[in-house]
Amino acid sequence: MWKIKPPVEYPLEVKYRSLLESRMPRDPMTLFNLKRLSPKEEFPNLARNYTCMGRILTLDMYKRQFNKATESGVVFDDVIRPGLEDPGKPSGPAAVGCAAGDAQSYILFCDFFDRIIEAYHGYKVTSSHQESDFNYDNIKGGDDFDQLYVSGCEVCVSRSLEDFSFPTHCSRGERRHLLTLARKAFCQLGDQYPGQLYSLEELSQRKQGDRGLLKVPSSFQMRTGVARDWPDSRAVWVSADNNLVVWINIEDHLQFVSERSDSNVKKAFETISIHLQRLETIYRKLRHSFIWKEHLGWVVSSPAEVGTGLKASIQVKLPHMAHHQQLENILKRLRLHMDITEPSGECRVANAQTIGSTEVELMQLLVDGVKMLITMEKKLEETGGSIEHLIPAQK
Incomplete structure (x- = not known):
């Protein structure tokens, strides 16, 4: 039995579909001569697919997307390919199982992507605007964790540039142009924030893997096209x-x-906020702004990261909480995700969603949530300690 409700046809979509379609530019699909059969015959086998894509995609939805293509040539089968290459597992959190080939994918295939975002993030895509906020001074705490329980942290933010396809679809020329732009941008950044740019090709030749900078593409990245021509123009x-x-x-x-x-x-x-905002200004001057859609926020290739593109995590020692019977319920209320990295209770706690809140709000949820988990861990360390009174309401 699916955990996610089957997709429904919303009244406004039916009412305005003909009007919207009449105003759309000519579909590039009409210029292709793809040797495909009917949507029913081409529909993928999703019987053992445990991704969000596999759980919401129906034949009717597939039919509605089937004869569409973005201006750069992304078709719907390109979008769902990641979920077909890696169908996921029946237990544990479900992966999104799809990726946008370009920014237009989120608009042309909105019937699909909006439902994916709703299923994965628990966030209803509406006409309301996503907000962005990098004012790090507004975060309360985050620099005062108990050192006995916290051993490290990481903050990651992704961005995509206007006028370029995303990694699953971009050409060699696009990728090389992106690297040329990066060289220009980071050269200007170096006036105030110095650093060094290395191509992965150069690093491989110089055998500088000890710096921890060499990446090896996974088989999944190879199958989905993200790692085509590796390491050409990666840096x-x-x-x-x-x-x-x-x-x-x-x-x-x-x-x-x-x-x-x-x-x-x-x-x-x-650190990320300062450098990212400076680079955003530089790229705008180079006439390739970071992609922003008012209803989605910062748009990147994976719908798992739209909105803010922010994934932050903290390494925490929680030997008691890691195996507590109410852990799943507590994490859901705190809007956090946890991976147990060591049997001893070493955990990686991260924000569960990236859309619907600003960057600062997501960071605050993580900081407050980790502090609460540590408080619960300390309580459980006491003989007969109970955490029932500490379980928070839904955030």
Whole structure:
């Protein structure tokens, strides 16, 4: 029995579909000569597919997307390919099972993507605007965790550039142009925030893997096209103080990562905020802004990260809480996700969603949630300790 309700046809979609379709530009699909059969004959086998895509995609929905293509040539089968290559597992959190080939995919295939976002994030896509806020001074705490329980943290933010396809669909030329733009942008950034840009090809030749900068594409990335022509035009920029790396042309056009061996997640967020906002200004001057849609926020290739593109995590020692019978309920109320990395109770706690809140709000949820989990852990360490009175209401 599915955990997610089957998709429904909303009245406004029926009412305005003919009007919207009449105003759309000519569908590039009409220019293709794809050797395909009917939608029913082409519909994928989703019997053992445990992704969000596999749980909501129906034949009727597939028919509605079947004869559409974006201006750069993305068809619906390109969108759902990740979920067909990796159908997921019956237990544990479901992956989204899809990826946008370009920014237009979110508009042309909105009938599908809006439901994916709703299922994955629990967020209803409406006409309301997504807000963005990088004012790190507004975060309360984040630099005052109990060092006995927190051993590290990481903040990651992804961005995509206007006028380019996303990694699953972009051409070699696009990828090389993106790297050229990155060289220009980081050269200008270096005037105020120095660092060094390395191509992965150069790193491989120089055998500098000991810096931890060499990436090896996974078989999944190879199958979905993300790692085509590897390592051509893939690169990484490293700040002079080693507090920030920016990956170029890996899973997204740009991926900012600040990783710390201490518990100061507020400082990690501050590092990313400063560099990202400066780079946003530089790329805008280069006439390739970061992609923003008012109803979705910052748009990237995976619908699992639209809105803010922010994934922050804290490494926490929770030997008692990691196996508590109410853990799943508590995490749901705190709007957090947890991976148990060690049998001893070493856990990675991260924000569960990326849309519907600002960056600062998501960071605050993480900080407050981890503090609450540590408080519960300390209570359980006491003989006969109970945490019933500490379980929060839904955030």
